[in-house]
Amino acid sequence: MAKPQRENGYTGVANEIMQQIAKTNLNGTQFRLLIVIWRYTYGFQRKMYPMSINFFVENTEAGRTQVRRELDVLIARKIVAVGETSVRGTRNIGFNKDYTTWLEKEPSKGEIKLAPKKEKTAADKEQPAKKQKYTEDNQYYKMAVYFFKRVEKVAEEAGIAHLLRKSNMQTWADDMRKLVEISGVDKRKAREVMDWVTTDSFWRTNILSAKKLRDKFPELAIKMKAEQSKSQPAARKPDPRDPEIALQKWINEGNDPNDFKWN
Numbered sequence: 001m002a003k004p005q006r007e008n009g010y011t012g013v014a015n016e017i018m019q020q021i022a023k024t025n026l027n028g029t030q031f032r033l034l035i036v037i038w039r040y041t042y043g044f045q046r047k048m049y050p051m052s053i054n055f056f057v058e059n060t061e062a063g064r065t066q067v068r069r070e071l072d073v074l075i076a077r078k079i080v081a082v083g084e085t086s087v088r089g090t091r092n093i094g095f096n097k098d099y100t101t102w103l104e105k106e107p108s109k110g111e112i113k114l115a116p117k118k119e120k121t122a123a124d125k126e127q128p129a130k131k132q133k134y135t136e137d138n139q140y141y142k143m144a145v146y147f148f149k150r151v152e153k154v155a156e157e158a159g160i161a162h163l164l165r166k167s168n169m170q171t172w173a174d175d176m177r178k179l180v181e182i183s184g185v186d187k188r189k190a191r192e193v194m195d196w197v198t199t200d201s202f203w204r205t206n207i208l209s210a211k212k213l214r215d216k217f218p219e220l221a222i223k224m225k226a227e228q229s230k231s232q233p234a235a236r237k238p239d240p241r242d243p244e245i246a247l248q249k250w251i252n253e254g255n256d257p258n259d260f261k262w263n
Contacts, residue, residue: 011043029070048094050086077103134173144172150198175210
């Protein structure tokens with residue numbers, strides 16, 4: 001059973017915006033896109049964030065054509081703002097909180113400026129899309145290697161090292177990137193969960209890949225926090241007899257009772 005907690009992160013959206021969105025005519029996909037935009041802007045206290053069509057597809061599980069079309073409509077209606085293109089060539093997307101500038105009705109097709117589609121050349125059609133290459137000094141590659149070494153030790157102790165023979169550090173690094181950039185997990189929190197999951201009696205032999213770590217991360221983070229809470233001693237409640245006990249100790253040490261400070 002899922003048990004989301006504010007301590008694991010939350011998105012602060014002004015009540016005024018929520019009220020205005022409730023009055024705005026949006027279809028389901030458009031609303032889902034806004035949720036993603038809020039999640040990765042307001043959720044990280046920033047105005048804009050590089051978000052590609054693929055990024056929205058992965059976070060909404062909607063069709064690519066559908067996402068492109070509805071995002072273009074939101075931009076045309078001035079509900080979504082577009083900033084400068086990032087270094088990676090992805091548009092910076094943000095939410096336009098000035099709802100007085102929003103267009104009430106969906107513009108006609110001729111008024112919508114569609115995101116430019118890159119035309120494929122003959123060479124592009126013949127060759128499959130290249131996957132991102134992670135170098136050894138890349139932060140996500142380093143995260144992958146760190147987790148792999150911990151998992152490898154667990155696998156060797158459990159006699160299941162053969163399950164890691166086909167491990168690909170490029171794939172592991174890409175899962176680490178998705179964990180941070182798409183799932184929005186802080187790198188320090190990711191490492192904390194990596195350390196915990198490879199020592200927990202149950203999860204240590206069940207999480208043997210970066211992909212499994214990413215898929216189960218919310219559940220793992222919650223379980224880890226629950227275990228940590230159990231191990232912390234409960235705070236001692238003040239005893240009303242404490243002043244009298246302290247006075248008796250003061251006297252036993254040979255001090256004058258009249259000099260005892262009750263505060």
